[in-house]
Amino acid sequence: xxxxxxxxxxxxxxxxxxxxSGIGHACAKALLSAGxxxxxxxxxxxxxxxxxxxxxxxxxxxxxVDVIHESQITQAHQIILERWGGxxxxxxxxxxxLPMRADDFDITLAxxxxxxxxxxxxxxxxxxxxxxxxxxxxxxxxxxxxAGYSGLPKALAYGPSKAGIINFCETLYYDLLPRGVSxxxxxxxxxxxxxxxxxDFEMPALMTPExxxxxxxxxxxxxxxxxxxxxxxxxxxxxLRILPYPLYFWIVRRFVKI
Ligand SMILES: NC(=O)c1ccc[n+]([C@@H]2O[C@H](COP(=O)([O-])OP(=O)(O)OC[C@H]3O[C@@H](n4cnc5c(N)ncnc54)[C@H](OP(=O)(O)O)[C@@H]3O)[C@@H](O)[C@H]2O)c1
Numbered sequence: 001x002x003x004x005x006x007x008x009x010x011x012x013x014x015x016x017x018x019x020x021s022g023i024g025h026a027c028a029k030a031l032l033s034a035g036x037x038x039x040x041x042x043x044x045x046x047x048x049x050x051x052x053x054x055x056x057x058x059x060x061x062x063x064x065v066d067v068i069h070e071s072q073i074t075q076a077h078q079i080i081l082e083r084w085g086g087x088x089x090x091x092x093x094x095x096x097x098l099p100m101r102a103d104d105f106d107i108t109l110a111x112x113x114x115x116x117x118x119x120x121x122x123x124x125x126x127x128x129x130x131x132x133x134x135x136x137x138x139x140x141x142x143x144x145x146x147a148g149y150s151g152l153p154k155a156l157a158y159g160p161s162k163a164g165i166i167n168f169c170e171t172l173y174y175d176l177l178p179r180g181v182s183x184x185x186x187x188x189x190x191x192x193x194x195x196x197x198x199x200d201f202e203m204p205a206l207m208t209p210e211x212x213x214x215x216x217x218x219x220x221x222x223x224x225x226x227x228x229x230x231x232x233x234x235x236x237x238x239x240l241r242i243l244p245y246p247l248y249f250w251i252v253r254r255f256v257k258i
Pocket of ligand 1: 017018019020021022023024041042043044045065066067068093094095096097116143144145146187188189190191192193194195196
């Protein structure tokens with residue numbers, strides 16, 4: 001049994017949460033070019049209005065959302081349903097990254113990270129799922145990270161938030177496959193965005209947001225559950241996580257110099 005893909009984005013109703021910059025911005029732009037109707041959300045409205053540009057309000061809806069507030073998510077979803085009568089794809093991209101090690105562990109920042117990166121997608125899924133289940137149709141795509149595969153340096157709060165996304169998506173997939181709703185778990189490697197601009201080390205296999213968007217949208221179209229890229233980097237990290245711990249930690253200490 002294989003989950004459904006999307007033959008064309010033309011006319012599809014898509015909600016991109018986290019569309020104001022980086023990967024989400026590039027996805028929204030590509031979707032608009034492909035003729036989708038795109039609702040774009042995040043906190044910075046100025047960026048969203050710029051992205052909407054001269055597109056008609058029939059094609060693009062800029063809806064403010066802070067993903068830590070459930071009410072803002074449900075209100076925006078309600079507007080989408082009223083305007084477009086339904087939603088074909090939820091693409092949740094929003095996320096925050098604060099490098100953190102054990103010697104500067106900050107519980108307030110850790111809570112904020114989990115609230116945004118893990119509870120944020122859960123809130124959005126809770127909002128869209130009932131209508132998708134009723135229709136036995138729809139797609140839920142969530143951007144996690146290869147940092148969720150296994151413990152890595154400087155990812156003391158970010159890593160667990162993304163590891164949670166992997167488990168959440170796996171469990172959703174298990175439940176939703178027989179119900180006609182597709183789930184896409186997206187695990188990017190390094191992408192050059194505002195989030196990674198703070199990194200003070202050389203990022204291996206760095207991609208542009210446009211390349212990342214292409215991988216994401218192609219994967220969704222093909223109905224893939226596990227969308228990870230670039231393969232030479234994500235494939236290597238997938239291999240690392242099946243190694244015995246002593247070997248895994250030895251390799252990370254030896255080769256990850258950050
Ligand atoms: N860049 C990478 O190398 C990389 C690798 C793996 C995974 N990722 C993941 O990819 C996603 C996008 O990151 P990016 O690299 O494109 O970074 P980015 O340019 O910093 O974009 C982050 C997006 O998340 C939104 N956001 C943050 N907090 C939010 C909140 N509370 N409510 C609503 N939206 C919020 C931001 O919008 P506002 O500030 O306008 O709210 C922005 O649109 C994240 O989930 C990140 O973890 C990135």
